[in-house]
Amino acid sequence: MSMLYGFLVLTVFFIAGEVLRVLLALPVSGGVIGMILLTLLLMARGSISESLAGASQALISVLVLLIMPGVVGVFFVVDEFAGQWLAIGVALAAGTLLSVLTTLWLMQRFSGPEDGSHE
Template sequence: MSFIHGITWLLVYQLIGEVTVRLADVPIPGPVLGMVLLFITLWIRGRTAESLDQASSALLSHLSLLFVPAGVGMMVHFDRIAAEWLPITIALLLSTVLTMVATALIMQLTTRWLARPQDNGAGADDD
């Protein structure tokens, strides 16, 4: 019963995200907004409920099954993918490079921000 309760919470947050996106005409997917809202809720609470932990662990253990529909879609539309291989390849390469550059820049900024000097001028009187 705990698993069903956790799945229900995940679906409720997805529904809240979908409804919010549709009503506010926000250009992001509803499940993504629902996930952000769930993250904020868990951050405020400071812990996860046992049912939510159990449901998310079960879903993650079967994550490979979630790729089956994408694989089937690629096989069904293989002719179209083969006909448009160049734009798809360029889009994949550019998005990969942009993601890597953005990740590197964010990592550098975060590292600098977190590694601020801790002594606050304590060594100034050593002369």
């Protein structure tokens, strides 16, 4: 029962996100707007109900299931992007290498030693 209540809250936030997206013509998906709204509300309240935490965890634990239909499609677009796979592969490999390097370098440069100095 209580899990269903949490699910109701999540769906209401999703609809609120969709409403804002359409009315304000935002280029962001309704789910993301709902997520930002929920995060802000939780930060303002400083606490979270058990039903909402439970429903969120349940949904997140089956995320793999929800995105599977999209992932399966990868095997069916091989022909569609023929001739571009080299560009895609190089962009993914080199792009990820560079962005990991950028992240680690920046984080290390701006953070102090592991203990102390970051207070």
